[in-house]
Amino acid sequence: METSHQDKKIVYVKKIGELQNKLLQMGGLVEEAIARAIDSLKSQDLEMAEKVINNDDRIDELELEIEEGCLALIATQQPMAKDLRKVATLLKMIMDLERMGDYALDIAKTIKNIGNQPLIKPLVDIPRMARITQLMVKESLDSYIKEDVSLAVSMAQHDDEVDMLHKQIFRELLTIMMENPRTITQATHLLFISRYLERIADHATNIGENVIFLVTGERKDLN
Amino acid sequence: METSHQDKKIVYVKKIGELQNKLLQMGGLVEEAIARAIDSLKSQDLEMAEKVINNDDRIDELELEIEEGCLALIATQQPMAKDLRKVATLLKMIMDLERMGDYALDIAKTIKNIGNQPLIKPLVDIPRMARITQLMVKESLDSYIKEDVSLAVSMAQHDDEVDMLHKQIFRELLTIMMENPRTITQATHLLFISRYLERIADHATNIGENVIFLVTGERKDLN
Incomplete structure (x- = not known):
């Protein structure tokens, strides 16, 4: 006997909730990776940088778990219209998050x-950039969960x-490099971090x- | 009346074929963007660099068309198992391709x-890198279309x-920067291109x- 649409919807709501919890967990790890990477830069704490490198595997694992969950959800519940878009958006988000995690990893390696x-200089702007970026990661996930276009x-x-x-x-x-060529190697590393x-x-x-496409159906260029 | 599984399979095969043609078109544009970007660097042809910048919109449009096609295919034909993985892989590939196109765009801007x-120096290794990279783009798409793990x-x-x-x-x-600080700005640009x-x-x-996951169901780290 086939399950009814009603039943499918109930399972869908439960499953997407679970996947969103995992998404938040993944997002939390990415935020933490960025924060730790920049802390380790400021304090030149190489052990902390190493932690960022080691924790990246967990981010990648979560990506795979969520991806498999999304595909299983599509295959078994066949969500339609907006529900399908919600799963598809989740599939895309985890790729963005995984990439962010990779950049945190690149920062730690650098x-x-x-x-x-x-x-070569006291770091002010890079930590400021890192704080803003971290907030953007958090808010981007919130905007998805709440389907909040204005956020x-x-x-x-x-x-x-x-x-x-x-x-x-x-x-x-x-400018620093040109004034003092001995700073070149480190300055180049800092350039890449930025x-x-x-x-x-x-x-x-x-x-x-x-998220905007999910909610409104319209493609909007936010850059 | 519901369409039979048989009918769905026929529509699926037709649609996935159409989407794959678009994928090859998108891939061709990305390869061309890389080739043109590096040619414009070697010959310092800024008009050609401008073309790469302008053509990026077409790559982005194709990404959206393929994405919408994939979602429509999942929603209407509800492919199962391997067929679903084939569509999911396509969804992921176009994100990788779009990102490659963005990097070609970044190169052109630089x-x-x-x-x-x-x-500051005759360019040998960067064009060599570009040629290898371009080949990798082509072969990665071929490996998907042919489901060829060894490729x-x-x-x-x-x-x-x-x-x-x-x-x-x-x-x-x-080394060049350290020897001659006047080269720093350009050398930094070349670093980023690399x-x-x-x-x-x-x-x-x-x-x-x-592709390997699609064919074998196993996650393999190729790095």
Whole structure:
């Protein structure tokens, strides 16, 4: 006997709730990875950087678990219209999150390359960028769970701040390098860290765009 | 009256074929974008770089068309098991391809930043990296269409070459910068171009991993 639409809907609601809990768990790990990576940069704590590197596997595992859950949900409950879009959006979000986790990992690896050499400048803008980016990650997930378009839009507005900070950091580091070529290697590492943070913010913006599409059915470019 | 499983299968085969044609079209555009970006770097042809920038919209449009086609296919034909995985893999691949297109766009923008200033060195390794990367993009798509695991594996082996070239370029550019601080700005741009190419190769490797999962059901780390 086939299960009724009503039954399928009940199972769908339960399953999507479980998947969303896992999504929040994955998002929490990504936020933590960013925070830890930047803390380890500021304090040049290479052990903490190592932790970020080791914890990335858990993020990747969660991605696979959620992906399998989404596919199983589509295959067994055959959600329609908006419900299907909700699962599809989740499938895309976890790819963005996984990529963010990879950037946190790249930051941690770069910190290990910097090692214990004294920092060429006190870090102010990079930690600021990291804080904004971390908030964007959190808000992008919230906007999905609550299907909150205005939160998605306001979250994405921070992307401009991040881009501006990145450009400023870029210019400043180039100047430092030109004045003192001995700073070049570390300055290049810091440039990449700034770029990785900027990318994480781009992925949060992606999520915001997908949330808007989910809720309104319209493609909107938030960049 | 409900359509039979047989009918659904026929529609599925037709639709997935159409989507795969679009995928090949999207892949062709990405390959072309990489090739053109590097040509425009070698010849410092800023108009060609501009073309790469303008053509990125078409890549993004194709991503959306394929995505919508995949979701419609899942919703209307409810493919099961392997057929569902085939559509899910396609959904993931187009995200990788779109990202590769973005990196080609980033390369083109960076070339515009370099502008008409004479190149600080004759470019050999970057074009070599670009050629390998372009081949990886092509082979990753072929491995999906043909469900060819051994092609996916051999394609991903090129990723090591790309990584090695990137490291070599990195070291060389750092040396040039240290010897002559006036080269710093351009050398930094070239560093980023090398990094973008390396990332494109990573995304091709991702596609290879997804193909292996599609065919064998096993997660294999090709990095």
